[in-house]
Amino acid sequence: MSFLENIRRVEPYVPGEQPRDSGVIKLNTNENPYPPSPAAAKALGAFSADSLRLYPDPAASSLVDAIAQRYGLAPGEVFVGVGSDDVLALLFLTFFNSGKPVLFPDITYSFYDVWAELFRIPYEQIPLDESFGIIPEDYFRENGGIVFPNPNAPTGKLLPLESVRRIVEGSPDSIVIIDEAYIDFGGESALPLIHEYDNVIVVQTFSKSRSAAGLRLGYAMSNASLIRYLNDVKYSFNSYTMNRLTIEAGAALIRDEEYFQSTIRRIIRTRQETTASLRDLGFIVPESAANFVFASHPSASGEELFTYLKSKKIYVRWWNKPRIRNYLRITIGTDEEMGILLEALKEYLRRSL
Ligand code: PMP
Numbered sequence: 590m591s592f593l594e595n596i597r598r599v600e601p602y603v604p605g606e607q608p609r610d611s612g613v614i615k616l617n618t619n620e621n622p623y624p625p626s627p628a629a630a631k632a633l634g635a636f637s638a639d640s641l642r643l644y645p646d647p648a649a650s651s652l653v654d655a656i657a658q659r660y661g662l663a664p665g666e667v668f669v670g671v672g673s674d675d676v677l678a679l680l681f682l683t684f685f686n687s688g689k690p691v692l693f694p695d696i697t698y699s700f701y702d703v704w705a706e707l708f709r710i711p712y713e714q715i716p717l718d719e720s721f722g723i724i725p726e727d728y729f730r731e732n733g734g735i736v737f738p739n740p741n742a743p744t745g746k747l748l749p750l751e752s753v754r755r756i757v758e759g760s761p762d763s764i765v766i767i768d769e770a771y772i773d774f775g776g777e778s779a780l781p782l783i784h785e786y787d788n789v790i791v792v793q794t795f796s797k798s799r800s801a802a803g804l805r806l807g808y809a810m811s812n813a814s815l816i817r818y819l820n821d822v823k824y825s826f827n828s829y830t831m832n833r834l835t836i837e838a839g840a841a842l843i844r845d846e847e848y849f850q851s852t853i854r855r856i857i858r859t860r861q862e863t864t865a866s867l868r869d870l871g872f873i874v875p876e877s878a879a880n881f882v883f884a885s886h887p888s889a890s891g892e893e894l895f896t897y898l899k900s901k902k903i904y905v906r907w908w909n910k911p912r913i914r915n916y917l918r919i920t921i922g923t924d925e926e927m928g929i930l931l932e933a934l935k936e937y938l939r940r941s942l
Contacts, residue, residue, distance in 0.1 A: 597707075599703070599706055599707050600703070600706065601703065602699060602700045602703040603699075604618065605617040605618035605904075605906055606618075606904060608904065610902070612902055613902045613903075613904055614902060614903045614904065614922065614926050614929060614930065615904050615920075615922075616881075616903065616904060616905050616919050616920040616921075616922050616926065616930065617904040617905055617906045617918075617920065618802070618906070618920065619742075619771075619796075619797055619879070619880055619881050619920045620796070620797075620800075620802045620920065621797060621798070621799075621800035621802070621852065621856070621880065622856075622920075622921070622922040622923045622926060623800055623852050623855065623856075623923075624800060625799060625800040625801045625804075625838075625842055626799075626800075626841070626842055626845035626848040626849065627845075627848070628841040628842060628844065628845040628848070629801065629804075629838045629841055629842050631841065632837045632838045632840070632841035632842075633834065633837070633838055635837075636833070636834060636837055640833055641833060643833075644829055645829055645831055645832055645833045645836060646831075646836065647824070647828045647829055649669050649830075649831040649836050650664070651836060651840050652669055652806075652831065652835075652836045652839045652840045653667045653668075653669055654840075655839070655840040655843050655844060656669065656808055656839075656843055659843050659844075659846075660780060660810060662810060663813065665813035665816060665817070666783070666810055666811060666812065666813055666816055667808055667809070667810055667816065668808060668809040668810075668811075668816050668819050668820060668823075669806065669807070669808045669830075669831055669839075670806075670807050670808070670809070670823075670830055670831075671805045671806070671807070671830050671831070672794060672796060672802075672805040672806065672807045673768065673770055673792050673793065673794040673796070673807030673808075674700060674807065675805075675807060675830065676792055676807045676808065676809050677700070677701075677704065677736075677766070677768065677792060677807075678704050678707075679819060679822055679823055679826070680736075680764075680766055680790060680792070680809065680819065681704045681705065681708055681710060681736075682708055682822055683818055683819050683821075683822040684734055684764040684766075684790075684815075684818070685705075685708070685710045685733055685734040685764070686710075686733075687733035687734070687763070688711065688733065689711070689731055689732055689733035689763075690711040690712050690713040690732055690733055691705060691710055691711070691712045691713075691732065691733050691734040691735070691736065692712070692713050692714075692715055692728055692730075692732045692734070692735045692736075693712065693714060693715070693735070693736045693737055694714065694715055694716075694717050694723055694737055694741060695714040695715060695716045695717060695912075696717050696721060696741075696743070696744065696910075696912060696913055697714075697737060697738060697741055697742065698738050698742045698768065698770075699908070701736055702714070710733070711733070713732075715727045715728060717741075717744070720746075720875065721741070721744040721746050721875055721883075722746060722748075723737060723741065723746075723748050723752070723756075725748075725752045725755040725756045725759065726755075726759075728756050728759055728760065729759040729760075732760060732763055733763060734763045734764045734765070734766070735756060735760055735763065735764075735765045735766070736765075736766040736767075736768060737756075737766075737767065737768065738767075738768040738769070738770060738771070739753060739767055739768070739769060739772065739776060739779065740771045740772070740774070740775075740776055740877065740878040740879045742770070742771065742879065742881075742918075743881070743883055743906065743908070743913070743916075743918040744875055744877075744883045745771075745875060745876075745877030745878060745879040745881055745882055745883050746875055746876070746877070746878070747775070747776045747876075747878035749777070750777045750779060753767060753779045753782070754779075754782060757779075757782060757786050757788065757789055758786075760788070761786070761788060762788075763788065764788050764789075764790060764815070765786075765788055765789050765790070766790045766791075766792060767779045767782075767789065767790070767791050767792070768792050769791055769792060769793045770792070770793065770794050770796070770797055771797055771798075771878070771879035771880060771881075772793065773793075773797070773798035773849075773853055774797070774798060774853060774856060774857060774860070774878060774879050774880045775857055775878040775879075776878045778791065779791055780810060783810055783811050783812060784812070787812060787814070787815075789811065790809050790810070790811040790815060791809070791810045791811065792807065792808070792809050792810075793807065793808055793810070794806070794807040794808075795807065795839060795842060795843075797880055798849065798852070798853055798880070799842050799843070799849060800852060801838070801839075801842060804834075804835050804838055804839060804842075805835065806831075806835055806839045856880050856921050859921050859922075859923070859924055859927055860877060860880070860882065860921045862924070862927070863882060863919075863921060863927045863930075863931070864876070864877065864882055866927075866931050867882065867884050867931070867934075870886075870931070870934055870935060870938060871886055871887065871888070871938070872884040872885065872886050872934075873885050873886070873887065880920060880921045881918050881919055881920045881921060882918075882919050882921070883913075883916050883917070883918050883919075884916060884917050884919060885915045885916040885917070886915075886938070888942055889937070889938065889941065889942075890915060891907050891913075891914050891915040891916055891917055892907060892909070892914065893941075894907075894917055894934070894937065895907035895917060897933075897937050898917075898930070898933060898934075901933045903929065903930055903933055905917045905918060905919045905920070905930075906918040906919075906920075
């Protein structure tokens with residue numbers, strides 16, 4: 590017997606590429622094309638490097654308080670982590686232990702099945718309908734928990750709050766996690782449900798609508814009892830997840846509501862224009878409520894479009910998976926970036942059709 594037989598072997602999640610070449614138009618990881626609020630630069634400018642000598646506050650209280658205040662919650666109802674990926678992974682570890690399958694859509698954030706495999710949690714992937722919609726009734730079955738993004742990724746499709754509520758009501762005996770990474774771009778948050786039901790957890794992030802993917806800051810909001818269980822697991826794993834810089838910059842960012850709202854408005858406007866232009870070129874584009882669109886062309890293969898765009902230094906995301914291999918997920922960039930993308934697509938279609 591060799592130690593090789595005792596290794597936890599996993600098929601890791603593959604993040605979108607982060608090219609070193611600065612000439613790339615990067616529309617592949619749903620980052621925000623606009624910089625974060627100047628409040629972040631101010632906070633970092635005032636940061637004392639001497640303070641790095643000391644461990645950070647393990648509870649990140651000043652940051653938790655600022656987030657709680659923004660959402661009208663008690664600090665005990667907020668949990669922060671190293672991006673929402675960290676928060677979601679800890680949620681899987683804390684709450685999905687029944688041995689029954691956890692449910693999530695077949696087309697969704699491709700980290701869910703990776704965490705389930707990593708933690709040996711059984712799971713079932715529930716098919717979306719033909720137009721990529723989540724059907725609440727399909728989740729009315731025995732389960733060890735439910736998780737889905739709203740809006741869903743990579744489709745961008747929004748599930749109305751009433752349908753989210755039906756999913757929650759259908760599984761009162763398991764935890765329902767709503768991953769709202771993209772909710773600020775036009776969706777109605779399920780946050781009020783955390784006070785109506787005892788089994789709901791809402792997860793959000795600073796990576797998209799707050800333009801701070803590089804900060805690595807995500808948060809969960811739920812009733813104080815569930816947040817306590819989550820903290821118990823966190824403190825059993827790593828006490829100091831939040832570094833001093835993130836605590837300072839994050840608290841400053843969440844207080845700048847005006848900048849946040851203005852950035853969102855710009856992205857939504859560009860998304861609407863991009864959707865219309867792509868449809869004019871013959872693309873099928875489901876209505877998106879996120880900072881990306883999911884687009885397919887009836888007479889061009891997804892892989893070819895992806896490769897062509899890459900050769901033009903325009904990076905988008907493409908998955909070689911059933912049902913979606915003809916689609917590209919395109920992050921909404923600046924108007925200028927979207928103009929260059931549309932010109933490239935026009936050129937491709939003119940030459941190949
Ligand atoms: N959930 C969804 C649906 C996502 O698309 C992403 C971004 N990859 C995340 C969570 C994680 O984002 P972050 O860790 O940057 O908060």
